[in-house]
Amino acid sequence: MPANTTSPSYFDNFQLNLCAINGLNLRFRFKAANLIIFCLAFWSTSYSQQNKKIELQFNPTFKRQSLALDSIYYHLNQTDSVQFTVLKFYISNISLFADSQLVFREENSFHLIDASLKGSLMLPLSVPQSAFFNTIKFNLGIDSTTNVSGALENDLDPTKGMYWTWQSGYINFKLEGNSNQCKTRKNEFKFHLGGYLAPFEALRKITLPVQHNDSISIDFPLDLFLSKLDLSVENEVMIPGYKAMLIATKAAAEFKSDTP
Amino acid sequence: MKKKTSIIAFILLVITFGFRVNHTPEFPTPKGWPLPQYDFRKNPLDSKKIELGRMLFYDPILSRDSSISCTSCHSQYSAFTHVDHALSHGIDGKIGTRNSPALMNLAWGKSFMWDGAINHLDMQALAPISNTLEMDDNIKNVVFKLQRSAIYSTLFYTAFGVKKIQGAHVLKSLSQFMLTLVSSNSKYDKMKQGAIKFTEAEHRGYLLFQNHCSSCHKEPLFSNYQFENNGLHLDDSLLDIGRMRVTQHAVDSLKFKVPTLRNIEFTSPYMHDGRFQTLNQVLNHYIKGIMPSSTLSGILKNGINLSPNEKADVVAFLLTLSDKEFVFNPQFSYPKSSFQKNLKQAD
Numbered sequence A: 001m002p003a004n005t006t007s008p009s010y011f012d013n014f015q016l017n018l019c020a021i022n023g024l025n026l027r028f029r030f031k032a033a034n035l036i037i038f039c040l041a042f043w044s045t046s047y048s049q050q051n052k053k054i055e056l057q058f059n060p061t062f063k064r065q066s067l068a069l070d071s072i073y074y075h076l077n078q079t080d081s082v083q084f085t086v087l088k089f090y091i092s093n094i095s096l097f098a099d100s101q102l103v104f105r106e107e108n109s110f111h112l113i114d115a116s117l118k119g120s121l122m123l124p125l126s127v128p129q130s131a132f133f134n135t136i137k138f139n140l141g142i143d144s145t146t147n148v149s150g151a152l153e154n155d156l157d158p159t160k161g162m163y164w165t166w167q168s169g170y171i172n173f174k175l176e177g178n179s180n181q182c183k184t185r186k187n188e189f190k191f192h193l194g195g196y197l198a199p200f201e202a203l204r205k206i207t208l209p210v211q212h213n214d215s216i217s218i219d220f221p222l223d224l225f226l227s228k229l230d231l232s233v234e235n236e237v238m239i240p241g242y243k244a245m246l247i248a249t250k251a252a253a254e255f256k257s258d259t260p
Numbered sequence B: 001m002k003k004k005t006s007i008i009a010f011i012l013l014v015i016t017f018g019f020r021v022n023h024t025p026e027f028p029t030p031k032g033w034p035l036p037q038y039d040f041r042k043n044p045l046d047s048k049k050i051e052l053g054r055m056l057f058y059d060p061i062l063s064r065d066s067s068i069s070c071t072s073c074h075s076q077y078s079a080f081t082h083v084d085h086a087l088s089h090g091i092d093g094k095i096g097t098r099n100s101p102a103l104m105n106l107a108w109g110k111s112f113m114w115d116g117a118i119n120h121l122d123m124q125a126l127a128p129i130s131n132t133l134e135m136d137d138n139i140k141n142v143v144f145k146l147q148r149s150a151i152y153s154t155l156f157y158t159a160f161g162v163k164k165i166q167g168a169h170v171l172k173s174l175s176q177f178m179l180t181l182v183s184s185n186s187k188y189d190k191m192k193q194g195a196i197k198f199t200e201a202e203h204r205g206y207l208l209f210q211n212h213c214s215s216c217h218k219e220p221l222f223s224n225y226q227f228e229n230n231g232l233h234l235d236d237s238l239l240d241i242g243r244m245r246v247t248q249h250a251v252d253s254l255k256f257k258v259p260t261l262r263n264i265e266f267t268s269p270y271m272h273d274g275r276f277q278t279l280n281q282v283l284n285h286y287i288k289g290i291m292p293s294s295t296l297s298g299i300l301k302n303g304i305n306l307s308p309n310e311k312a313d314v315v316a317f318l319l320t321l322s323d324k325e326f327v328f329n330p331q332f333s334y335p336k337s338s339f340q341k342n343l344k345q346a347d
Helices: A010-021 A032-049 A222-227 A242-253 B002-018 B047-058 B126-130 B139-148 B150-160 B167-179 B187-192 B200-212 B279-289 B308-321 B336-346
Strands: A051-062 A081-098 A101-105 A110-114 A122-128 A135-140 A171-179 A188-194 A204-209 A215-221
Touching (some): A051 A222, A081 A222
Antiparallel strands (some): A051 A122
């Protein structure tokens, strides 16, 4: 197509062709833009047809019961009890594998799981229709690149209360509550686990087997997690460091899938 | 073949013009300066966002009781620091623990704060907003207050196209304004461009500076953005270990970020705790006040040897780093007309 001074520029044609897509103006000549747009449209419809929705459900529990925040006191043993006020953590970089073969990787995969918001516990994944998988991998926390990428929105927005203000970095995992085991002010315990700078990286990679290919259910039993801690001495970790790393490892180890 | 070329040309045209949204002011990288650190692709400059950031910078709405704004500790006439205050003052008359840094040329910053605790300009404002000695609020509540304000909710809608303000929008617009605070029109810059000549004293001072100071205060930004221990004795009322607080590593004990020397005439007092009032005191420290320690900057092991005349020359040179156009630039000042215009529209 030679340059033509009387016809509109390519840029103008692009806008006119957008009108054509809307059914407003069909008179205009078939141009490269149409081809590109049709290809894109075809590609996107065929793409969505090949996908199915599966539910990835996170279940924070205490002694096999769904976790209830605030009002409920749970028995730790004969004499001690515990109450939880906050449980929030980031799940990122979700991928599904058939043995060692990658079959699905979620784009822009950052999710804030908040025990106080039921909706946040279920993550819908759009995976290929034919995909068979037996393993799920994800991160507990936020990777170092994202940690140095400036202000980010939605689940990564700093209004979510999962970003440190006195020193840059995401809080990967936050658990707060109180227990008579803690000889602290108001018997409180606070675990704000994070840190992306070497040698204090607190991100943990989790790999779990999965049984069903239409839904995935992952438990986080807080009773088992607390059984690995001594609340009388470990009750406040709010900065990156070895303590945070150690507790992050313990937390990551308690994520359990529905497969025995 | 021709068709192919025209298709490619078309795609290029669409890329260059098709996705351009309203006015994108070019970021002015002064001639001979390194490329900025800030990734403008993630937050492209936009005049509406800059002006919104400027309003936020000057608005005490960012503090718990609407008493403190950014400019409380970063006023333009002192090159955006707190003149005469060794330690920054915050909410309820509380006093902070460090000297507020002068704000300029932030696009080239690799980290922020005296200890580099903040890794990105976008995230910097979270610290003063949340610090109980400074603004004592939190970003969630700030967003709530801005959303409730008819003026700000409209401004965020026009700037970002969002009805629901997020923390990231607040931080990005503050970044946009702060990024525009470029100081590059000092006598030093004009000398470098060949427009004017230094006096003899300034020239001698410049040579001494290059000899003794420029490895840390690297031209043209007058900082190497590294952390150094410059031999200050530890103030036992503050016990500030500097960079070590961030890295938890003993090799970083008593190290602080090398500050820029641009506009140093306006930014007294000096050092992370504002312990020196005058440039003369600063130079005396380097000449005879260095406290030896294991983390002391290598080139300061023997101090800096300057005669009284040489000292005067160095000061003469340092004064060439003053940029009056910067401290009086009306684009950086209190956005009176924006506040008035928007108030009128809200009535």
